[in-house]
Amino acid sequence: MNQDVHTLCHGRPVAVVGAGLVGAGWAIVFARAGLRVKMFDTDPRVLGNATPLIESQLGALRRHGLIDEEPAAVLARIAPAATLAEAVEGASYVQESVLERVDVKRELMIALDALLAPDAVVGSSTSGIPGSAFALDLSISPRVLIVHPVNPPYLVPVVELVPSPQTAQASVRSTDALMQAVGQTVVHVRKEVEGFVLNRLQAVLLREAWALVQEGVVSCEDVDKTVRDGLGWRWSFMGPFETIDLNAPGGVADYAVRLGPLYQRIADSRSHAEMWDAGLISQVEGQRRQHLSHDELESRRAWRDERLMEFAAARRRGES
Amino acid sequence: MNQDVHTLCHGRPVAVVGAGLVGAGWAIVFARAGLRVKMFDTDPRVLGNATPLIESQLGALRRHGLIDEEPAAVLARIAPAATLAEAVEGASYVQESVLERVDVKRELMIALDALLAPDAVVGSSTSGIPGSAFALDLSISPRVLIVHPVNPPYLVPVVELVPSPQTAQASVRSTDALMQAVGQTVVHVRKEVEGFVLNRLQAVLLREAWALVQEGVVSCEDVDKTVRDGLGWRWSFMGPFETIDLNAPGGVADYAVRLGPLYQRIADSRSHAEMWDAGLISQVEGQRRQHLSHDELESRRAWRDERLMEFAAARRRGES
Numbered sequence: 001m002n003q004d005v006h007t008l009c010h011g012r013p014v015a016v017v018g019a020g021l022v023g024a025g026w027a028i029v030f031a032r033a034g035l036r037v038k039m040f041d042t043d044p045r046v047l048g049n050a051t052p053l054i055e056s057q058l059g060a061l062r063r064h065g066l067i068d069e070e071p072a073a074v075l076a077r078i079a080p081a082a083t084l085a086e087a088v089e090g091a092s093y094v095q096e097s098v099l100e101r102v103d104v105k106r107e108l109m110i111a112l113d114a115l116l117a118p119d120a121v122v123g124s125s126t127s128g129i130p131g132s133a134f135a136l137d138l139s140i141s142p143r144v145l146i147v148h149p150v151n152p153p154y155l156v157p158v159v160e161l162v163p164s165p166q167t168a169q170a171s172v173r174s175t176d177a178l179m180q181a182v183g184q185t186v187v188h189v190r191k192e193v194e195g196f197v198l199n200r201l202q203a204v205l206l207r208e209a210w211a212l213v214q215e216g217v218v219s220c221e222d223v224d225k226t227v228r229d230g231l232g233w234r235w236s237f238m239g240p241f242e243t244i245d246l247n248a249p250g251g252v253a254d255y256a257v258r259l260g261p262l263y264q265r266i267a268d269s270r271s272h273a274e275m276w277d278a279g280l281i282s283q284v285e286g287q288r289r290q291h292l293s294h295d296e297l298e299s300r301r302a303w304r305d306e307r308l309m310e311f312a313a314a315r316r317r318g319e320s
Numbered sequence: 321m322n323q324d325v326h327t328l329c330h331g332r333p334v335a336v337v338g339a340g341l342v343g344a345g346w347a348i349v350f351a352r353a354g355l356r357v358k359m360f361d362t363d364p365r366v367l368g369n370a371t372p373l374i375e376s377q378l379g380a381l382r383r384h385g386l387i388d389e390e391p392a393a394v395l396a397r398i399a400p401a402a403t404l405a406e407a408v409e410g411a412s413y414v415q416e417s418v419l420e421r422v423d424v425k426r427e428l429m430i431a432l433d434a435l436l437a438p439d440a441v442v443g444s445s446t447s448g449i450p451g452s453a454f455a456l457d458l459s460i461s462p463r464v465l466i467v468h469p470v471n472p473p474y475l476v477p478v479v480e481l482v483p484s485p486q487t488a489q490a491s492v493r494s495t496d497a498l499m500q501a502v503g504q505t506v507v508h509v510r511k512e513v514e515g516f517v518l519n520r521l522q523a524v525l526l527r528e529a530w531a532l533v534q535e536g537v538v539s540c541e542d543v544d545k546t547v548r549d550g551l552g553w554r555w556s557f558m559g560p561f562e563t564i565d566l567n568a569p570g571g572v573a574d575y576a577v578r579l580g581p582l583y584q585r586i587a588d589s590r591s592h593a594e595m596w597d598a599g600l601i602s603q604v605e606g607q608r609r610q611h612l613s614h615d616e617l618e619s620r621r622a623w624r625d626e627r628l629m630e631f632a633a634a635r636r637r638g639e640s
Contacts, residue, residue, distance in 0.1 A: 128582060150550050158550030185549035187542040195586050197538050198546050201525055202560070203586040208524040209560055218517050222507040224559025226518050229505035230470050230478030236556035237627050239544025240522070240529055245608045246621050253605035260596045262448060263523040266515045270524070271591075276580045285573040288565045301566050307557050314634045 005033050005181045008174070009092040013038050017087060017108065018097035019050040019080075022125050025152040026095045027054055031077040032067050032154065033182040039080050040087035042098075047080050054078060061154065064309040066316070084108075088115050093178060095147065097125040105134040113138045121171050123147030127199060130192035131164030142168035146189075147175060148196055153184070155308045160196045162189040211270065213287075214280050220287040237315075325353050325501045328494070329412040333358050337407060337428065338417035339370040339400075342445050345472040346415045347374055351397040352387050352474065353502040359400050360407035362418075367400050374398060381474065384629040386636070408435050413498060415467065417445040425454040433458045441491050443467030447519060450512035451484030462488035466509075467495060468516055473504070475628045480516045482509040531590065533607075534600050540607040557635075 016027045019041035027050070030037045041047040058071035067074060081087035088094055094112065098104055105124065112122060122144045124131065135144040146162035153159070159179050163172050176186050189196050195203055209223045218226075234243040241252065248255035292300055336347045339361035347370070350357045361367040378391035387394060401407035408414055414432065418424055425444065432442060442464045444451065455464040466482035473479070479499050483492050496506050509516050515523055529543045538546075554563040561572065568575035612620055 150553075156550055156553050158546055160546070185545050187538065187546050187550075189538055189542075191535070191537050193532070193535075193537050194589065195582060197532060197543065198550050199582070200528055200532065200586050201543070201546060202551055203583040204524040204528040204590070205521055206560055206564065207583060207587045208520055212513070212517060212520065215511070215513075217511050217513050218507065218509055220561040222509075223517065223521070224561050225505050226478055226480070226507050226521060226559070227555045228557060228559040230476055230507075230518050231522055232552060232556035232559070233470075233476050233628060233631055234624070235547045236552040237548060237631065238624065239546070239548040239552070240526055241540040241544050241604070241608060242612075244526065245612065246617065246624055251605065251612075251614060251617055252608045253601050256596050256601045256604070260601075262515060262519070263527055264595050266520050266523040267527045269514065275584050276576050281573050281576045281580075284561070284576070285571065288561060288572045292562075292565065292571075294571060297566065297571055304554070304558065304566055308553060310634075311553055311557065314630075 005035055005178070008178050008181055009035060012090050012092040015040070015081075015088045015091040015094040016097070017041075017084065017094060018099070018125075019047045020097065021053075022149065022151055022153070023095075023097035024050045024053050024057070025154050026097060026125070026149070027078050028057060028061075028074070028152075028154040029182050029184065030095075031074045032058075032061070032069075035077065035182070037078045038087045038089075038091065039078060040084055042084075051075070051078070051080065057152070057154070060305070060309060064313050066309060066312055084111055085115055088112065088120070090117065091120055092117070093175070094120060094122045095125065096122060100126060100129065102129055102133050105129065109135050109138055109140065109144065113140045116140055116143075119143075121145075121175055123175055125149055128195065131162065131167065132192055135164050136166055141166040143171045145171055145175060146196070147179070148198070149184075150198070152305070155305065155312055157183060157185040158187060158198065159184045160187045160189050160198055162192060162196055164192065208270065210276055210280065210284065213284060220284055221291060236311075325355055325498070328498050328501055329355060332410050332412040335360070335401075335408045335411040335414040336417070337361075337404065337414060338419075338445075339367045340417065341373075342469065342471055342473070343415070343417035344370045344373050344377070345474050346417060346445070346469070347398050348377060348381075348394070348472075348474040349502050349504065350415075351394045352378075352381075352389075355397065355502070357398045358407045358409075358411065359398060360404055362404075371395070371398070371400065377472070377474070380625070380629060384633050386629060386632055404431055405435055408432065408440070410437065411440055412437070413495070414440060414442045415445065416442060420446060420449065422449055422453050425449065429455050429458055429460065429464065433460045436460055436463075439463075441465075441495055443495055445469055448515065451482065451487065452512055455484050456486055461486040463491045465491055465495060466516070467499065468518070469504075470518070472625070475625065475632055477503060477505040478507060478518065479504045480507045480509050480518055482512060482516055484512065528590065530596055530600065530604065533604060540604055541611060556631075 013036035014030050016023050016039045019039050027037045027039050058074050061067045062071050098108055124146050127148055131146055135141055145167045148160040150156035150158055179186050212218045244255045245252040333356035334350050336343050336359045339359050347357045347359050378394050381387045382391050418428055444466050447468055451466055455461055465487045468480040470476035470478055499506050532538050564575045565572040
């Protein structure tokens with residue numbers, strides 16, 4: 001894999017711009033694949049915190065058998081940079097994970113336009129801002145696209161690639177190859193739709209879940225049980241289309257004829273005209289706090305990341 | 321657990337009525353927990369096929385370390401019955417998995433009304449027919465409720481309990497205790513809503529997925545990747561509410577304020593006025609068949625069940 005990666009990057013480093021949780025996660029993705037990573041953040045404290053954070057995350061990955069090298073060997077390939085210019089100098093690929101604001105991202109694109117090598121590609125980690133909003137009408141515009149990860153990207157492999165109307169297909173292809181080479185799973189979002197694909201799917205499921213709680217049909221905890229001990233099992237290794245393809249004797253078309261009308265009636269029963277109001281939010285908050293106090297959120301997040309690593313290790317065993 | 325189970329059933333057997341895939345799966349759930357099971361089907365061939373099917377499924381569970389006894393020892397607790405009367409005689413609990421038709425289920429309820437012990441509870445495996453449609457105005461009506469499993473119930477633990485307006489709370493409580501004692505995860509659906517909870521959540525996600533494919537935003541395979549290598553990871557051990565509760569610094573209320581508006585806009589962008597039409601169905605069918613031919617569906621289902629067992633074994637390790 002690494003040879004592959006070096007060829008794809010022409011032996012040049014990659015740059016990570018924005019060194020918060022997401023940026024630090026990206027640095028691990030690239031460095032564990034053997035690439036040299038230069039990391040920059042406009043806030044020196046954020047940049048300073050990134051290295052110890054990455055070190056502890058690499059230690060956890062090593063404990064779970066998810067990296068073959070010692071953490072120090074991977075960390076040695078990640079170098080903080082004092083300036084944006086230093087970070088992107090000679091970089092073949094730049095992953096930006098700066099503040100989720102159009103003006104901040106536009107300002108960065110203008111700066112990169114003046115700094116980048118003529119073949120460098122820029123991936124944006126934005127989860128909601130389309131490239132059209134900040135990446136158009138620059139000389140680098142054909143080489144900018146959305147590369148939306150799930151946090152943390154070194155644990156959950158999917159990335160959504162979303163070109164803007166000005167993104168060149170060659171940039172999509174080379175980023176696809178790079179992401180696969182560093183171990184990510186690439187999803188191609190062919191049009192700029194709000195929420196891209198992952199958050200749209202999450203959104204519709206959450207909307208229905210909140211509505212069912214509001215109507216007193218089910219509790220939050222029971223919604224979680226329904227997915228955790230039911231729906232989530234097949235989805236975690238097949239996804240929804242393969243699931244239904246196998247759930248009717250004749251495959252997905254057979255399934256659509258059998259269950260399409262039911263799903264239509266369910267869809268028709270929802271307009272989602274109303275926002276989640278304060279009363280509903282405090283109801284859901286109250287139910288969650290019965291299971292987990294505010295003070296326990298942080299430790300539960302650590303538990304989650306441990307489970308994600310066990311899951312990743314089990315998946316790796318299952319696939320090997 | 322077994323002691324518990326015997327106490328809950330007063331040392332009496334349980335009956336499985338309808339011995340197809342779902343009924344046979346239920347027989348395994350009860351028998352592996354130590355209960356004696358009497359199994360009946362109006363079609364002698366279906367009843368005849370159930371025993372060898374159960375035997376092979378028990379063998380697979382044993383190979384994956386999911387049962388501690390030899391398959392023969394579990395199978396010895398499952399007895400086919402020649403008549404409905406023989407099957408339910410002395411039974412403390414009856415799980416019906418007969419044909420998914422109101423008239424067939426109503427006919428069964430009338431027959432059970434004349435046969436059951438005065439304390440016996442009846443759970444229906446229906447995935448879509450509410451108790452109101454077939455279980456009202458009988459002497460057993462207070463003791464009939466929906467106990468909707470995912471197939472196969474011996475692998476995927478969630479069951480939805482849905483009382484009809486005439487179901488007694490005592491029946492819900494005793495069935496909740498029995499289901500937990502045999503290792504299922506109980507979800508309480510407090511009102512009869514179409515699709516209950518599990519299929520409503522699946523329906524809204526599928527509706528959005530089909531719509532995104534129809535609009536050319538994404539391919540079926542990439543939708544599956546998005547869930548399989550992204551959304552499905554956290555959902556498979558936390559569920560959607562715990563996922564978002566941990567995804568904002570302040571918990572779920574904080575998350576709702578930050579992302580509620582985005583999800584509202586996504587929900588507002590869908591009316592789902594139109595059915596899945598023939599063109600869309602053949603488009604999705606065509607995409608699936610590129611990945612899996614009709615001839616491969618059966619072997620892929622066997623693969624799926626193997627993966628589900630690996631997943632169940634890994635979950636058991638993770639929780640122990």
